[in-house]
Structures are given as C-alpha cells and as structure tokens.
Amino acid sequence: MKKITQKLGWSFIVLSGTLPQLVFGLDSDVQTLAANTGAIDFFEITCTKSNDKTIGDTDHLNFKLIENDGSAQTQTQTQNQSAPQPQLLNATLTKVKLSSKVTNITAGTNNNLSLKGGNGAYTLGIDTVGTNLTIKTVQNYTIQYQCLNATGQATNGSSTLTKQNIPSKNKTLANGKTAKYVINCAKNAKSGNTDSVKVTLFNNTFAPQVALPTSNTDISSTGTLAAQVISGIKAKNTIGANVDLQNGNGIYNVMVNSPTNAAKSYHFEYTCLNNANLPTQTSPFKKLQDK
Amino acid sequence: MKKFLFLALLSLSSNSFAHDFSSQLGNDISSTDYIYISCDNLTDKVHIEISGNKSAGTPVISAQVFKDSQAKNITTHGTNSIDFQGGGGAYEMTINKNKIGVVSYSLVYHCEDANGEHTETELFEKQNQ
Numbered sequence: 001m002k003k004i005t006q007k008l009g010w011s012f013i014v015l016s017g018t019l020p021q022l023v024f025g026l027d028s029d030v031q032t033l034a035a036n037t038g039a040i041d042f043f044e045i046t047c048t049k050s051n052d053k054t055i056g057d058t059d060h061l062n063f064k065l066i067e068n069d070g071s072a073q074t075q076t077q078t079q080n081q082s083a084p085q086p087q088l089l090n091a092t093l094t095k096v097k098l099s100s101k102v103t104n105i106t107a108g109t110n111n112n113l114s115l116k117g118g119n120g121a122y123t124l125g126i127d128t129v130g131t132n133l134t135i136k137t138v139q140n141y142t143i144q145y146q147c148l149n150a151t152g153q154a155t156n157g158s159s160t161l162t163k164q165n166i167p168s169k170n171k172t173l174a175n176g177k178t179a180k181y182v183i184n185c186a187k188n189a190k191s192g193n194t195d196s197v198k199v200t201l202f203n204n205t206f207a208p209q210v211a212l213p214t215s216n217t218d219i220s221s222t223g224t225l226a227a228q229v230i231s232g233i234k235a236k237n238t239i240g241a242n243v244d245l246q247n248g249n250g251i252y253n254v255m256v257n258s259p260t261n262a263a264k265s266y267h268f269e270y271t272c273l274n275n276a277n278l279p280t281q282t283s284p285f286k287k288l289q290d291k
Numbered sequence: 292m293k294k295f296l297f298l299a300l301l302s303l304s305s306n307s308f309a310h311d312f313s314s315q316l317g318n319d320i321s322s323t324d325y326i327y328i329s330c331d332n333l334t335d336k337v338h339i340e341i342s343g344n345k346s347a348g349t350p351v352i353s354a355q356v357f358k359d360s361q362a363k364n365i366t367t368h369g370t371n372s373i374d375f376q377g378g379g380g381a382y383e384m385t386i387n388k389n390k391i392g393v394v395s396y397s398l399v400y401h402c403e404d405a406n407g408e409h410t411e412t413e414l415f416e417k418q419n420q
Contacts, residue, residue, distance in 0.1 A: 040355060040363060226387065228385050233418055234417075237320060239389055255357065259351035259368070261366075288361075288362075
C-alpha cells in the first residue's frame with residue numbers, strides 16, 4: 001500500500017455534548033489501505049501535557065476515521081457550511097519581496113500558509129479584515145510554525161512567539177487591529193538549510209456549531225474501513241464515528257483495516273484533549289506500518 | 292451484555308497444545324475485546340484462527356494481531372487464520388466487528404518454534420466489551 005501524501009494539516013472537528021464545543025485536530029492527510037489480505041496501516045500518536053499550565057494533562061484522544069469518498073466528509077462540510085462565522089482572521093507571511101496570505105479563517109477553524117524564503121527572518125502578520133465590525137468581542141488565536149528544508153525535514157526555527165512546532169499560548173486580537181511576529185529560520189546541522197516556513201493559525205474564537213451525533217452506533221462512513229484506537233489496556237473500534245479513548249498522557253496506537261479486504265483511501269483526524277475537551281499536546285502521527 | 296468463556300485445553304500429546312478462547316462482543320460498534328497471547332522465548336511465531344457466524348447479514352468479526360510495530364488483520368468472513376512471526380513475547384490482539392449487534396466468536400491459537408513444535412502459550416485478557 002502506498003501513502004499518497006503525508007503532510008501535516010490541522011483541521012476542524014466538532015465534539016458534541018450537552019454544550020457544543022470546539023476542538024482542533026491534526027489531520028493525517030490522504031492515506032491508502034491496500035487490498036492485500038490482512039492489510040493494516042499502523043500508527044502511533046503521542047499525547048503529552050500542554051505547555052499551558054491552565055490546560056494541563058491529556059485526558060483522552062479524540063479520533064475520527066473518514067473514508068475519502070464516504071459520507072463522513074460530506075457531513076463535516078455540511079456542518080461547517082451551516083454555521084457561518086461572522087468573525088475571521090487573516091494571516092500574511094512576508095520576507096523581503098516574498099509574501100503568502102490566507103484569509104477568512106473563521107471562528108472555530110484553522111488554516112495553513114507557507115512561504116519559500118530560505119534561511120532568515122520572516123514576518124507573520126495577523127489582521128481581522130472582513131470581520132463583522134458590529135461584533136465587539138476580541139478574537140482568540142494560537143499559532144504553530146515550523147521551518148523546513150526542501151524535503152520537508154525540520155530545520156532550526158525560533159521566535160518570541162513560541163518554540164518551533166509547539167502551539168503558542170492563546171493570543172487575543174480586537175477587531176480592526178493587527179499583530180506581527182517574527183520567525184527566524186536557520187540552517188540545521190543535520191537537515192541543512194531552510195527552504196520554507198509553514199505556519200498554522202487557529203482561530204479559537206468561540207462560535208456555536210451544530211453538534212455531531214455522539215452515539216457510537218452512528219455510522220458516518222461506508223463501513224469499508226474500520227479503525228481501532230488502543231492505549232494501555234483500553235481499545236475502541238470505529239467505522240467512522242468519533243471516538244474518545246481515555247488513557248491520559250502517553251502513546252495511543254491506531255490501526256486502520258478493512259473487514260472486507262478492500263482497498264480504500266481515507267484520512268483521520270486526531271487530537272489530544274484534557275478533561276474539559278481543550279487541546280493538550282498532540283504529536284504528529286508516526287507511521288509504524290504501511291500496507 | 293458481556294459473556295465470557297475461556298477454555299484452555301492442554302492435550303497429553305508431547306507436541307500439541309490446543310488453546311481455545313470464546314467470547315462475545317457487545318452491541319455497540321465500538322465494542323472491542325483486547326487480549327494478548329504470551330509466547331515463551333523459544334517461540335518463532337503464533338498461529339491464530341478466528342471463527343463466528345458467517346450467515347448473510349451478520350457482522351464481520353475482525354481481529355488485529357500486533358507486535359513490535361507489525362500488525363495483521365483476519366476476519367470471520369475472509370481469511371480467518373494467520374501465522375504471525377514475531378518471536379517470543381506478547382502478541383497483542385483486538386477483536387471487533389463492523390455492524391451493531393451482539394456476536395459470539397471463537398479463537399484457536401498456539402505459539403510455535405521454528406520446527407512447528409508448540410511452545411508455552413498463555414492468553415491474558417485486557418478488556419472485555
């Protein structure tokens with residue numbers, strides 16, 4: 001089995017409960033399970049304590065398997081569209097004459113931008129252009145960045161904002177205002193020179209959303225694929241419904257397979273959360289086996 | 292909802308250990324049994340077979356065997372047995388299904404050395420759902 005791509009992306013998911021809550025998860029990007037008999041894709045995700053002391057330890061991993069042409073994807077898109085967000089953020093990366101911009105990062109969503117500018121200082125600007133200015137509440141956001149070489153390996157990166165590849169503490173921005181940060185990328189002794197910097201902006205501003213069904217029996221995929229989330233002595237199965245596995249900080253394994261030995265393209269969303277469903281530290285997944 | 296029956300049959304034959312395990316999975320799709328099979332350090336591989344109701348419309352029961360970053364899948368409705376070569380130690384295994392409904396399943400398992408002789412085999416349960 002061949003993995004088509006493996007870039008990291010942050011995506012939006014909704015956790016339901018008596019009150020809808022917003023969390024943000026890493027996305028596996030497109031993976032493909034082969035039709036080989038007994039095929040399993042095998043992953044490892046590490047959850048650790050948040051750098052933010054107010055968030056603290058991981059309580060559980062939230063996981064969702066999505067078949068790429070299944071109904072789950074459609075359901076997520078429909079829900080995002082059904083809840084228009086009047087508040088938004090825009091992000092711009094600049095370095096000398098180069099620039100890159102993403103716009104309309106609405107409350108409760110996130111987006112990535114990158115800029116190929118080699119080693120040196122990049123400026124990240126955040127603004128609220130396009131926001132409904134009748135809304136007076138400030139917007140909340142966090143930022144994560146990584147300096148990368150031409151093959152996608154991490155080089156050296158630093159900023160007063162946060163350490164490389166670690167989400168910043170929560171920042172606030174009043175509507176109509178701007179914020180600027182500098183990210184310095186440098187050569188790494190092993191991975192070499194920086195080719196680009198990648199930034200993810202998470203708009204954490206509260207936005208009411210339509211909740212997803214919570215029942216484990218809700219089927220939001222075709223059932224061609226199944227996934228198991230395992231940690232410690234606990235394990236849960238899913239064919240598409242959102243599952244939480246509660247085992248604190250540590251390693252969570254994920255296996256994806258097909259009850260019918262079918263080849264299928266899929267992706268999954270995952271995030272480590274504390275007992276209030278706030279994101280802690282989620283490592284990008286490590287692929288142990290690709291079949 | 293849970294029913295658990297564990298049978299370990301040890302034959303008197305010098306080279307034949309037959310081990311059986313039977314259990315039920317609960318109604319939810321998330322229901323997962325989690326066990327591990329411990330093989331002694333003379334072991335070359337573990338052999339596992341799964342069986343269950345294969346009638347039309349019944350859930351497919353799957354079992355995932357994993358050890359040392361390797362994993363394989365078997366199902367009641369497809370290839371239902373596996374020889375997993377991972378040496379001695381703990382072979383972990385999750386058992387689940389693709390539809391709601393209570394289902395029963397059975398496992399036959401044993402550890403073997405490189406010559407096919409059965410080695411010391413024990414099954415331990417981590418989770419029964």
